[in-house]
Amino acid sequence: MTLSRRTLLTGLAAGALALSGLAAFHEPASAQTVIRFSNWVPPTHPVSTDVIGKWAENVKEATEGRVEIEVISPLGNPPSHIDLVQNGVADAGFIVHGYTPDRFKLTEGPELPFLADDSRSASIAYWKTYEKFFADAGEYDGVELMGLWVHGPAHFFTRDKEINTLDDMSNLKIRVGGGMAKYVAEDLGTVPFFAPSSQSYEVISKGVADGIMFPTESVYNFKIGPAIGQALEVPGGLYRSSQGIVMNKAKWDSLSPEDQEAIRGVSGLAMAELAAKMWDEQDAIGKEELIKGGTNFKTADGELLEEIKAKLSVEEDKWIAAGDGKVDRKAALDYLKEQIKAAN
Known part of the structure; x- marks a missing residue:
């Protein structure tokens, strides 16, 4: 039996519509939301691969492919990223609070000296402290905070000068990133020198700076070790x-409540744990590799440690006294310390 041309075309059209509907039902990616993530960190750095990259994977999985994070080349310098995200130039981004210290003040509490020997306990405690004390203070007005954390403990690295006394630090030019690092550098009698992380090797190797205060991981992964x-x-x-x-x-408000809930499940505390795991692992790797490369490690103890503690003890009091009444900073810091102990 032979079909008429009209009947054939009608059947083909109906079939196409049926297949189209079936494809739309089985392929949610066709209606997916893409979040453009401006990333200024080198693509091979563990922050890019093990934190941003892993979180992107977790978001896609949690939303069953409806939301994807597209990591793109940076749309501005590191300090500008909070404004780039707020203004919608980028949908999301990684920020370092110390790069814009006038905007973020509460974040300096968890940055204080001597709080923890690792990133994990400090980061878990930080997120819990944020939820309990900082969330309503308005520091993230205009953006949606996905998560925060702190890197591992920062130490003192110099090109060639061994530090045995506090006087050995006096007037050394030390690269810092701003915020608490700058205050600590000044308290120790050094001269703070600002330069982007990516330029640290150059300024130290050429003698423009004498050293850096940094977590061990970053000295290694930013390839500063040879200097x-x-x-x-x-x-x-x-x-x-x-x-x-x-x-x-x-961008956040445009997501469905279902997808927002799914993303929150892999952000917040989960993100703090994800980032902290990377920092702690990389600190251990970094130290091992720096020693192999010839860096001499020593630990501050005895009189030197007591002198450093005495010099830096002012920072806790300063941070508490600088409060504007929105947050009970003393209670927040006490809670942070309790949570650090609980996480160990």
Whole structure:
């Protein structure tokens, strides 16, 4: 039997519509939301691969492919990323709070010296403290905070000068990133020198700066090690940098409640644990590799450690006294310390 041309075309059209509907039902990716993530960190750095990249995978899995994080080349310099995200130039981004210290003040509490010997306990405690004390203070107005954490304890690294006394630090030019690191550098009698992390090797190797205060991981992963001859580890750390991921508020609000809930499930505390795992593992790897490369490590103890603690004791009091009444900073810091102990 032969079908008429009209009947054949009608059948083909109906079949196409049926297949189209079936494909739309089985392929949610066709209606997926893409979140453009501006990333200024080198693509091979563990922050990119093990934190941002892993979180992107977790978001896609949690939303069953409806939401994807597209990591793109940076749309501005590191300090500008909070504004880039707020203004919608980027949908999301990684921020370091110390790069814009005038905007973030509460974040300096978890950055204080001597709080923890690792990233994990400090980061878990930080997120819980944020939820209990900081969330309503308005520091993230205009963006949606996905998560925050602190890197591992920062130590004192110099090109060639071994530090045996506090006087050995006097007037050394030390690269810092701003915020608590800058305050600590000044308290110790050094001269703070600001330069992007990516330029640290250059300024130290050429003698423009004498050294850096950084977590061990970053000295290694930013490839500063060949310029570093001496490392002074300070128990509890000289500071720890507060960092996080933010999303544009309008972009976040455009997501369905279902997808928002799914993303929250892999953000917040889960993100703090994810980032902290990376920092702690990389600190251990970094130290091993730096020693192999010839860096001499020693630990501050005895009189030197007591002198460092005495010099830096002012920072806790300063942070508490600088409160504007929105947050009980003393209670928040006490809670943070309790949670650090509980996480160990």
